[in-house]
Amino acid sequence: MFETEDSVMLEKPYKNVSFIYSHLMRSIDYVKWANYIFELSKELKRKPKNILEIACGNGKIAELLAKKFKNYTSCDYSLNMLKQVSSKRNSRVCADMAALPFNFTFDFIFSTFDSINYITNRTSLQNFFNEVAKCLSEDGSFTFDVSLEKNSLKYVRYLNRSGKFNGIKFSQKSNYNKKNRIHYNYFDITFSNGTKVQEIHKQKIYHFNDYFDLIENTSLYVSKCYDAFAFKQATSDSERAQFVLKRK
Numbered sequence: 154m155f156e157t158e159d160s161v162m163l164e165k166p167y168k169n170v171s172f173i174y175s176h177l178m179r180s181i182d183y184v185k186w187a188n189y190i191f192e193l194s195k196e197l198k199r200k201p202k203n204i205l206e207i208a209c210g211n212g213k214i215a216e217l218l219a220k221k222f223k224n225y226t227s228c229d230y231s232l233n234m235l236k237q238v239s240s241k242r243n244s245r246v247c248a249d250m251a252a253l254p255f256n257f258t259f260d261f262i263f264s265t266f267d268s269i270n271y272i273t274n275r276t277s278l279q280n281f282f283n284e285v286a287k288c289l290s291e292d293g294s295f296t297f298d299v300s301l302e303k304n305s306l307k308y309v310r311y312l313n314r315s316g317k318f319n320g321i322k323f324s325q326k327s328n329y330n331k332k333n334r335i336h337y338n339y340f341d342i343t344f345s346n347g348t349k350v351q352e353i354h355k356q357k358i359y360h361f362n363d364y365f366d367l368i369e370n371t372s373l374y375v376s377k378c379y380d381a382f383a384f385k386q387a388t389s390d391s392e393r394a395q396f397v398l399k400r401k
Contacts, residue, residue: 161341161349166271169342169350171233174211176318177325186265187217189382193296193397194261196377201260205288207250207297208268212238219243222261228253251281258290267300267393270356273335275367278359282371286400295373295398298381302358304392305329305336312338320345334358361389364396373398 170177194201202223209215209227211234219225219242226244229235235245248254250264251272262285272278285295312327322343329336338354368375379385381393 161351164350164352165231166352166354167231167234168352169233170340170352170354171211171231171237173318173321173323173342174234174237176316178213181213183213183217185382187214190214190263190265190296191218191221193263193294193395196397197261197294198292201293203257203259203261203290205255205259205262206243207253207262207264207285208266208271209238209245210234210266210268212240212243212245214265215243216240226255226259251277251284253284253288255288257288258293259288260290260293262289262293262295264297267298267356269297270300270336270358271354273355273357275359275363278357279367279370282368282373282398285398286372289373289400291400293400294376296395298393298395299364300336300356300358300393301361301389301391302331302334303390305358307392309336329358334360361387361391361394364394368396368398372401374401 204222204225206215206227209229212227215227215238219240225242226246227238228246228248230249232247235247238245272281289295309327309329312325315324324341326339334357336356336358340352343349365375375396376399377397378387379395380387380391381395387394
């Protein structure tokens with residue numbers, strides 16, 4: 154935690170955004186997203202028993218999917234986000250996705266909401282794929298979505314907004330730096346007691362082929378790569394891509 158000259162504390166991502174997250178995401182069709190993930194799980198030879206959701210956020214997807222599977226684990230780096238997970242059907246683990254703490258495997262692992270873009274350098278991203286490989290069962294699959302440059306260019310201004318939720322005032326400013334391919338989101342939050350904090354969220358917008366190159370150097374391979382929320386093949390011109398990985 155840092156303090157700036159104008160007495161605004163700079164906090165870690167999602168420490169305070171967690172309090173307004175449900176409001177920021179109120180337009181998201183969680184049912185549609187959960188159904189899409191469930192359909193992807195059906196591509197396995199048998200119904201998966203052990204499920205791991207990485208970067209689960211406030212658990213809205215878990216609320217919909219946990220009842221469909223026998224053993225469901227939600228994992229997130231932000232303890233404040235995990236505290237908002239209301240589903241009682243799933244286990245909750247606070248952990249960095251770059252250092253998964255599990256000593257057993259999962260049949261189906263997934264991550265949503267372009268959480269992978271928060272890994273902002275190639276070395277860390279490849280290490281993440283290696284971490285997932287350690288936790289993936291022999292016949293299991295790992296699926297995740299990513300935001301591509303077309304998405305950042307199209308929606309960068311859409312994320313400029315301000316409002317008030319549960320007595321908390323906030324403003325969000327979005328900026329995409331094409332040179333370093335980092336999409337920034339700046340959140341300024343003022344609590345009812347006058348405390349002001351800022352969070353800076355950074356997401357790396359990798360080239361489409363970067364994912365294939367990095368995955369090639371792991372024990373995983375790209376089984377499918379769809380346009381997100383669909384089942385047609387993604388391209389470098391897609392806004393978002395949904396990868397499905399399996400063990401080599």
